[in-house]
Amino acid sequence: xxxxxxIWTQEKANDIGSMIELLxxxxxxxxxxxxxxxDAKWGFDLEREYSxxxxxxxxxxxxxxxxxxxxxxxxxxxxxxxxEKTWIRDNREIPYIHLEFYEQLIATKGDNGExxxxxxxxxxxxxxxxxxxxxxxxxxxxHVLTFNYYWLQRYLVFLQKIFDCNEELVLQIPxxxxxxxxxxxxxxxxxxxxxxxxxxxxxxxxSLRLYLNSSYDPQYIxxxxxxxxxxxxxxxxxxxxxxxxxxxxxxxPLKKGIYNTSGFAALFSERxxxxxxxxxxxxxxxxxxxxxxxxxxxxxxxxxEPEYSQQRNVMMxxxxxxxxxxxxxxxxxxxxxxxxxxxxxxILAYTRETLIKLWAIRIFSxxxxxxxxxxxxxxxxxxQTIEEFRAKRDATHPIYQxxxxxxxxxxxxxxxxxxxxxxxxxxxxxxxxxxxxxLFDAVLKKAxxxxxxxxxxxxxxxxxxxxxxxQKLSDSLRIEKQSQPKDIKDVxxxxxxxxxxxxxLEEYERQWPEILSKLKExxxxxxx
Numbered sequence: 001x002x003x004x005x006x007i008w009t010q011e012k013a014n015d016i017g018s019m020i021e022l023l024x025x026x027x028x029x030x031x032x033x034x035x036x037x038x039d040a041k042w043g044f045d046l047e048r049e050y051s052x053x054x055x056x057x058x059x060x061x062x063x064x065x066x067x068x069x070x071x072x073x074x075x076x077x078x079x080x081x082x083x084e085k086t087w088i089r090d091n092r093e094i095p096y097i098h099l100e101f102y103e104q105l106i107a108t109k110g111d112n113g114e115x116x117x118x119x120x121x122x123x124x125x126x127x128x129x130x131x132x133x134x135x136x137x138x139x140x141x142x143h144v145l146t147f148n149y150y151w152l153q154r155y156l157v158f159l160q161k162i163f164d165c166n167e168e169l170v171l172q173i174p175x176x177x178x179x180x181x182x183x184x185x186x187x188x189x190x191x192x193x194x195x196x197x198x199x200x201x202x203x204x205x206x207s208l209r210l211y212l213n214s215s216y217d218p219q220y221i222x223x224x225x226x227x228x229x230x231x232x233x234x235x236x237x238x239x240x241x242x243x244x245x246x247x248x249x250x251x252x253p254l255k256k257g258i259y260n261t262s263g264f265a266a267l268f269s270e271r272x273x274x275x276x277x278x279x280x281x282x283x284x285x286x287x288x289x290x291x292x293x294x295x296x297x298x299x300x301x302x303x304x305e306p307e308y309s310q311q312r313n314v315m316m317x318x319x320x321x322x323x324x325x326x327x328x329x330x331x332x333x334x335x336x337x338x339x340x341x342x343x344x345x346x347i348l349a350y351t352r353e354t355l356i357k358l359w360a361i362r363i364f365s366x367x368x369x370x371x372x373x374x375x376x377x378x379x380x381x382x383x384q385t386i387e388e389f390r391a392k393r394d395a396t397h398p399i400y401q402x403x404x405x406x407x408x409x410x411x412x413x414x415x416x417x418x419x420x421x422x423x424x425x426x427x428x429x430x431x432x433x434x435x436x437x438x439l440f441d442a443v444l445k446k447a448x449x450x451x452x453x454x455x456x457x458x459x460x461x462x463x464x465x466x467x468x469x470x471q472k473l474s475d476s477l478r479i480e481k482q483s484q485p486k487d488i489k490d491v492x493x494x495x496x497x498x499x500x501x502x503x504x505l506e507e508y509e510r511q512w513p514e515i516l517s518k519l520k521e522x523x524x525x526x527x528x
Contacts, residue, residue, distance in 0.1 A: 127373030263453030288326035
């Protein structure tokens with residue numbers, strides 16, 4: 001996957017003309033060469049056939065197309081022996097899939113079918129309709145993935161609004177005051193924390209400890225300054241600020257609500273890179289889902305038995321299996337990123353804590369990719385929601401709460417499977433820690449904490465935030481320790497524990513052995 005990329009804000013993207021900028025010219029040239037070679041081999045010609053978005057000089061297109069090829073090859077890394085040039089366990093190479101951007105925005109419809117507008121007379125967009133899909137195989141066996149380009153824009157805006165777009169309060173410092181940024185070690189900041197606690201500044205000490213825990217280099221940490229602010233009720237409040245030589249000022253980040261939750265508190269200083277990780281892994285989940293439809297032989301089934309493949313339960317099973325496959329690929333991929341570059345080396349390229357974080361972020365990204373387009377009203381569900389879905393016989397996809405339940409349960413099962421495999425063939429992290437059950441338990445705990453934290457803060461952060469600046473500063477000093485809801489009904493994917501949802505799953509599972517036998521008969525590229 002391309003490593004040196006810049007993902008822009010919407011405003012900057014409008015100026016540049018793309019959401020993504022590839023920063024390394026050599027990487028970019030190599031990616032273009034790979035795509036051109038594959039396209040020429042399979043008869044695709046961008047210059048002749050496609051719109052202005054589908055170009056080799058469009059960084060957005062190159063990035064997504066290159067990632068699509070990476071996803072297509074994940075299972076090859078696992079199931080192909082390059083030395084003996086043989087496939088393992090009856091797997092085969094997945095056919096080539098060509099990317100095709102298209103652009104379509106769809107307005108939200110009201111109860112009577114009318115198109116809804118906001119207070120500014122602008123149509124309210126329906127993010128649930130920003131779809132993509134793999135087309136039937138061409139004569140040469142390849143496929144085309146039609147990808148709605150606006151997904152990149154809308155999803156990135158969503159992430160930036162929830163996880164960044166933090167304002168900063170800038171305090172000017174008199175020019176007569178000498179003010180230089182200063183750095184210290186972890187031990188220096190621990191002493192400062194101890195002194196703050198001794199002086200009774202508990203909130204400031206807690207906030208500084210949070211900052212310390214999220215620092216990358218314990219020997220070189222920018223030490224923030226304590227600043228006095230006059231609040232609205234004329235009381236003084238002490239907060240942290242970061243000095244700026246150029247402006248002769250101190251800037252104070254205004255922490256968004258989601259960073260006051262246990263799932264994301266330690267990631268505040270990483271919020272820009274966090275958005276990139278969430279964006280990339282969510283995109284990878286979306287692409288992997290579509291590739292899985294090809295890999296699992298769903299198109300072969302549609303061609304061989306078109307009427308059977310259009311049955312409601314058959315389509316539901318195929319969607320669930322595509323989600324399961326995509327989730328498994330995302331989790332497995334990190335196992336083959338090793339310190340020496342050999343995918344079968346027993347030492348992974350990550351420390352224990354980094355590996356836990358990366359796996360948790362991938363699970364959370366899968367959750368976001370399935371649920372992000374649903375706003376407040378859509379996220380409210382009850383027994384009637386599932387009953388209405390069960391009665392909708394023309395539905396082709398499970399409702400998103402049910403998909404979340406299935407994906408997260410599969411992720412949990414796969415973590416257990418990896419733990420069992422690691423007992424047979426031990427793996428180590430880069431800091432020489434054995435990968436064991438405790439590590440996988442920590443991954444699931446962290447991923448669920450992120451999900452609970454997201455749901456707890458979603459409604460506040462997605463809507464316009466009308467709190468005053470001082471109130472935001474007060475909030476930034478308070479950490480919500482327990483994000484797990486008291487009532488499971490407060491989390492959408494928990495709908496899977498309802499009896500009605502279990503009945504739905506049981507109905508699919510009864511037909512699954514029959515479907516699986518047909519998929520194997522007509523040909524699967526990714527068997528297990």
